[in-house]
Amino acid sequence: MTILVTGAAGFIGSNFVLDWLKTSSETVINLDKLTYAGNRHNLVTIQDDPRHTLVQGDIGDQTLVPQLLATHRPRAILNFAAESHVDRSIHGPGEFIQTNIVGTFHLLEAARDYWMQLEDAEKANFRFLHVSTDEVYGTLTASDAPFTEQNRYEPNSPYSSSKAASDHLVRAWHHTYGLPVLTTNCSNNYGPYHFPEKLIPLTITNALAGKPVPIYGDGLQVRDWLYVGDHCSGIRRVLEAGTIGETYNIGGWNEQTNISIVQKICALLDERRPRADGTSYATQITHVKDRPGHDRRYAIDARKIEQQLGWRPAETFETGIRKTVDWYLENAEWVTQVQSGAYRDWVNKQYGETV
Ligand code: NAD
Ligand code: TYD
Numbered sequence: 001m002t003i004l005v006t007g008a009a010g011f012i013g014s015n016f017v018l019d020w021l022k023t024s025s026e027t028v029i030n031l032d033k034l035t036y037a038g039n040r041h042n043l044v045t046i047q048d049d050p051r052h053t054l055v056q057g058d059i060g061d062q063t064l065v066p067q068l069l070a071t072h073r074p075r076a077i078l079n080f081a082a083e084s085h086v087d088r089s090i091h092g093p094g095e096f097i098q099t100n101i102v103g104t105f106h107l108l109e110a111a112r113d114y115w116m117q118l119e120d121a122e123k124a125n126f127r128f129l130h131v132s133t134d135e136v137y138g139t140l141t142a143s144d145a146p147f148t149e150q151n152r153y154e155p156n157s158p159y160s161s162s163k164a165a166s167d168h169l170v171r172a173w174h175h176t177y178g179l180p181v182l183t184t185n186c187s188n189n190y191g192p193y194h195f196p197e198k199l200i201p202l203t204i205t206n207a208l209a210g211k212p213v214p215i216y217g218d219g220l221q222v223r224d225w226l227y228v229g230d231h232c233s234g235i236r237r238v239l240e241a242g243t244i245g246e247t248y249n250i251g252g253w254n255e256q257t258n259i260s261i262v263q264k265i266c267a268l269l270d271e272r273r274p275r276a277d278g279t280s281y282a283t284q285i286t287h288v289k290d291r292p293g294h295d296r297r298y299a300i301d302a303r304k305i306e307q308q309l310g311w312r313p314a315e316t317f318e319t320g321i322r323k324t325v326d327w328y329l330e331n332a333e334w335v336t337q338v339q340s341g342a343y344r345d346w347v348n349k350q351y352g353e354t355v
Contacts, residue, residue: 001026004074006059006107007081009034011194012131014042016080016232017052027051029072031065033058033099036342037084041334042193060103062110069114076127076239077111079104082166085197086135086159087350090292093158100162101169104130108173115179129182129239130170134224134249135160136185139295146224146255146299149185149247156293167247174245182242184235186250187300191228191320192327195338197346199258200225200321203265204328205335207281208273212355213266217290219259222297226252227320230313237311248309251300254317259285264317268325288354 003020007013009032017028027050032038034056046052057064059081081103083089083096111128118126137147138154153168155161173179194201206213234250242248266281275281305311315323328335347355 002029002072002074004029004031004068004072004077006031006079008032009038009040009042009054010080012189012228012231013080014193015191015228016235018046019229019232021046021049021051029068029074030054031057031059031068032081037195039338041337058103060106062106065107065110066113069110075125076129078129078131079107080131086157087291089157089159091349096158096162101165104166104169108169112173112177112179127180127182127239129235130167131235132167132183132185133160133163134185134187134298134300136164136167140297140299142297146301147249148301149249149304156295180244182238183247184238184250185247186231187224187226187252187298189226189228189231191324196335200261200324203262204325207266207269207284212286213262213284214286214288214351214355215258215262216288216294219287220257221294222255222257224251224298224300225254225256225317226313227315230315234305234311237309241309248305249300249302250305251302252313253302255299264321265325268321272325272329286354288351
């Protein structure tokens with residue numbers, strides 16, 4: 001058996017494939033465009049594994065994707081591929097519309113054509129699992145209840161609105177054409193192979209490099225943080241037992257302000273690799289201009305996946321962030337490699353002289 005996983009040279013997708021191959025004998029076709037966020041080095045430990053094939057290509061490619069489906073006959077498609085960074089979506093929304101909306105549309109069409117031609121048993125077992133975000137629900141006030149699957153979609157950024165649009169397409173392809181879809185809406189992930197444009201890896205790598213650690217605005221924005229390995233186990237569980245056409249929120253029961261996250265990372269680094277001058281990494285925290293339209297709070301009510309599918313995260317934030325910090329300390333070469341070239345241009349564009 002085979003699964004087609006898109007965007008699996010990126011952060012979550014690569015973690016998903018690495019975990020998958022530890023527990024499954026099913027082969028993986030990994031379709032990834034290898035944008036700035038896609039990285040062959042994330043997959044170096046499986047580069048000689050015959051169960052994994054990386055194909056460089058676009059989910060929107062109307063020739064390549066049908067060919068891959070016809071050749072490899074996957075029993076499922078898992079769609080991780082996306083433009084994923086809110087700040088980049090503010091600077092340039094075009095790619096987000098193209099990949100997250102148009103790309104998902106073409107992938108759904110290719111999946112539908114393929115699925116229609118399957119034999120009855122294969123047709124019944126086929127799944128299209130779409131990986132999405134809690135950001136589609138918009139922002140919460142401090143007193144609002146966490147997002148449930150019943151919340152209205154109220155996306156506020158070009159990123160979240162493009163993901164919301166893709167979720168709607170997936171839903172419609174089920175209701176209209178019967179495509180057996182599943183959608184997951186997850187909170188903020190952290191862990192190994194996280195590109196250092198996002199808050200947690202940026203904090204670790206800037207702190208270690210002796211650079212300012214940027215906090216947008218007052219730093220009191222709240223996110224729910226989930227260790228990436230737990231997100232991957234949640235997706236495996238939904239693929240295995242989720243009800244067709246349903247959506248599942250995946251979260252870490254771990255709401256924290258950005259400033260608290262950054263302070264905890266600084267404290268861990270103080271313990272693991274103390275600064276030469278004996279002062280804390282927290283002295284590098286620098287408040288910078290806030291993100292336009294910055295969502296104040298995200299929080300996930302993950303009771304549905306727990307009650308219906310028996311899934312809960314295995315890591316607490318304390319255990320997950322320790323693993324993450326240690327991974328970055330042990331993988332300085334990976335960090336150097338991803339920070340070359342275009343990464344510097346991005347940092348200059350986003351933070352100017354401050355960082
Ligand atoms: P990422 O940016 O690290 O990786 C995205 C991957 O998709 C990259 O390898 C990139 O090369 C590939 N890609 C981009 N455009 C493509 C295209 N047109 N065709 C094929 N491949 C393409 O993102 P991530 O953080 O790993 O997120 C993966 C998925 O999970 C996304 O759909 C994202 O919306 C969702 N998600 C992310 C988080 C998070 O905290 N990172 C939380 C919830 C949901
Ligand atoms: P991010 O990792 O970009 O995820 P998202 O915006 O999808 O939640 O950001 C997480 C939070 O951290 C968000 O509130 C923005 C904030 N943030 C900073 O304060 N400084 C930074 O340099 C970055 C990248 C993010």
